[in-house]
Amino acid sequence: MIEITCSYQRQQDGGYRLRAWESWRLKARTPLTLTDSWAEIWEGLVDLAQASEDEQRGRLKEMGREVRTAFMSVLSTLQKGGFVRLRTRHADEEKIRSSQSPRLAKLHLEVTHRCNFRCTACYLGTQLGTATAPKKEATTEQWVELARQAGQLGCTFAVLTGGEPFLRKDLMTILEALSNNSIVSTINTNASCITSAKARALRSVSLTGVEATLYGYDRASAGRYTGNRPGFSAALRGVRALAQENIPVRVKYFATSDNHSQYERLVRELEPQGIHTALIGHYIHGDIFEGARPSASLPAQGLPQAPVVQKRALPCYPAGTVLNIEPDGRIRACPKVAVHFGNVFEDGLRNVWRKSQKVNAFRRFWFDYCRSEGYVKGARKRSLCPASNLLSQPDGLPDFRRRWQQFQQGQEREYVQLC
DSSP, rough: OOEEEEEEOOTTTEEEEEEEESSSSSSOOOOEEEEEHHHHHHHHHHHHHTHHHHHHHHHHSOHHHHHHHHHHHHHHHHHHHSSSOOOOOOOOOOHTTTTOOOOOOOEEEEOOOOOSSOOOOTGGGOOOOOOOOOOOOOHHHHHHHHHHHHHHHOEEEEEEEOOOOOGOTTTTHHHHHHTTTTTTEEEEEEEOOOOOOHHHHGGGEEEEEEEEEESSSSHHHHHHHHSOOOOHHHHHHHHHHHHTTTOOOOEEEEOOOTTTTGHHHHHHHHGGGTEEEEEEEOOOOOOTTOOOOOOTTSSTTTTTOOOOOOOSSSOOOOOEEEEEOOOOOOOEEETTTTEEEHHHHHHHHHHHHOHHHHHHHHHHHHHHHHHHHHHOOOEEOOOHHHHHHHTTTTTTTHHHHHHHHHHEEEEEEEEHHHH
């Protein structure tokens, strides 16, 4: 859903002057002046932002492909400056509680588990594949069909990740399929495979931006973590290529005890080029499939992080608004916790979302789990991600799976009693 996140004032020459609001994500940027030739575009965007999400979606569908592509390019540019934002509508909690099917708002698509990096604490664990080793991955046609079904279910947003998504030669085809079904995408990448040509091609799809992760401040520091020393220089080239093509790009600096003291060094290098950099990695969660925890020496200790206040009944809505799809089609409710619900390419996205008893049960289970862990409205937490929290604890994942299994068994007993 499009939201205006700036104050704006009409100028004597017929244009507008925009000033982005300050937020925890974005410090005040330089105001933007739109000339009179842009005034009509801005007024149309403001009018669209005032409409409901369903109406916004309908208007986007009515646009021809070329017009929609040009519109999303303008939108991406304004979002990069903090003047607008795209957000996903939160789930209707009563629908989740009563097992009615809520609207699918977001897909988290792991298009590949192959990667050209071998990061020390990769969350994929043994599921990670090499850049060239064959892994079971869905075909181009299957991903295109998934995009069509997702659009029919009302999905408006997708995150494409991996592994390294740019290792797939058909990535642009997948992005185009999402765009054609009015689904806006974000790409998570290490940026090392992005060339100028690939960055230029991204201008033709509906993209909110690219999130690129850097794992050090030079070849040596990054190479110690990724096992790919040349990958650092390639990643910087990729990030700059995106910026040059005006693709909204945000760099995440993954801090460890080995590199976090040099974070400002990278900021000084990238910010003059208009590339925003954020520090992440306050703690490292575990293997999402096995729950194994990385070495205790890896996390950067003592990084400043203010508590976050939970503003809703739930911190997030896995299976309530979002599903995670693995490269072979296996379905997870949460990107960080491997609890599976079948295969989307075998069972069909519509059947999984609207008819799966297991998915409906997980929606109800998530309420109980979050409440038991103190994730309630008004709670102050270091992180509002229950999954990261459980994966950072010894036996966190096995305990979560046991509780989920017990919940399912209780649901089955209730069903038998009703019959």
